[in-house]
């Protein structure tokens with residue numbers, strides 16, 4: 001019994017040392033040997049296959065790769081929307097081990113730390129543009145007035161000042177994506193994860209979104225984007241090529257370690 005307790009204390013000490021090392025090195029996200037499987041009947045798809053990744057504060061990371069490579073699955077894992085297979089991988093975000101966190105604490109953690117821009121927008125269909133942007137602020141306990149003022153500001157910034165009362169189905173794809181981006185920015189999270197945010201959009205929407213990411217980079221946000229957009233790729237500090245659930249190449253363009 002005593003030996004078990006001692007082993008546990010040693011294990012916790014080791015973990016604390018690892019966390020201190022991550023913080024010292026400005027590491028915002030540390031993923032180790034992540035594995036994620038999808039089970040469909042008797043088939044198993046290994047969507048993420050032993051991925052390790054280090055992301056530092058203020059880095060702009062681009063993940064690119066063919067359809068089905070596992071980009072969305074990887075983003076979901078590193079953003080804490082999904083968990084790796086049991087005992088197959090760990091993820092630390094801001095020094096917190098999120099890979100084995102309970103869903104309830106994870107949801108609170110995400111609310112403050114990460115903003116998500118999904119491949120299919122994921123707006124709430126019964127809420128207006130403005131209400132969609134206010135939603136995460138309401139969850140975080142921001143007052144109604146403050147939340148509305150900020151939602152108006154964000155929507156205006158994204159060129160949607162005249163679309164605040166629209167429901168998602170009354171908006172074009174590009175407009176919906178811009179609402180989704182405003183929502184992701186609502187609680188001013190330090191980390192933004194975006195899944196092909198400019199794919200299949202009209203020119204104007206794509207340009208507004210590209211400029212916004214440029215500004216967010218200048219503000220020092222940590223940004224992780226799955227994209228094939230050349231303009232966004234040009235902003236990258238690191239480009240990760242992803243295929244069949246694996247990182248096949250990492251190109252470091254600038255090093256934020258110094």
Ligand SMILES: Nc1ncnc2c1ncn2[C@@H]1O[C@H](COP(=O)(O)OP(=O)(O)OP(=O)(O)O)[C@@H](O)[C@H]1O
Pocket residue numbers: 038039040045046047065066067068069070071072073074119
């Ligand atoms: N919910 C799911 N259930 C079963 N299989 C899934 C699920 N989600 C994804 N997959 C499978 O996992 C693999 C990776 O999918 P994922 O969506 O992560 O790829 P992707 O790189 O984002 O593709 P795309 O560029 O088309 O968005 C694919 O083979 C896909 O069919």
Ligand SMILES: [Mg+2]
Pocket residue numbers: 071072073119195
């Ligand atoms: Mg995808």
